[in-house]
Amino acid sequence: MATNESFFNGFQLNRPLLAGGAVLTGIGAVLSVAGTVMVCAALATAGRNWMRSMDTPPSALAQKAIHDAKVASAAGWEAWRSEHAASPN
Template identity: 40%
Template sequence: MNQHHHHRSPARAFDIDTRLVTAGAMLTVCGSLVACAGLALAGFALVNAGRQWVRQMEVPPGELAAAKLRQAKQASLAGMQAWQAAQGDGGRTNP
């Protein structure tokens, strides 16, 4: 029996130009830093605009929220009383 040995040439190495990879990585890092700086500036501008807007309000947001909550509670109570009055017994239950 004759055995045939197949001789393969060694696979060529995967050649990567490390200079291009390094340059790409550096550009990515620089771009990320510029993007972060832009986001920080935009956020700072938005926060300052929000603070100025709140300062210019006649009624502070906390007071406005409290007033709206009181109104909602009063409206809820009035609605409940109207519903009970419509039931005919003024909301009282008979045992």
């Protein structure tokens, strides 16, 4: 009973097989994490290079979009006010 142990009415556990499976699972997990890190590094590098190659930086694009939204909001508000100010209600 050195390699196999009996539990619960004949359920036998092969310890060397279980240990080998655990080792392979651990190795697979480590390789999986290493692959994920490599993919993330490649994507981050590509993204950084793409941002550097842009004519207009993303911060300037965001500021322009915010400005445009404020102008549109003010125009809508002014149109709503002028419509309601002219109504007899």
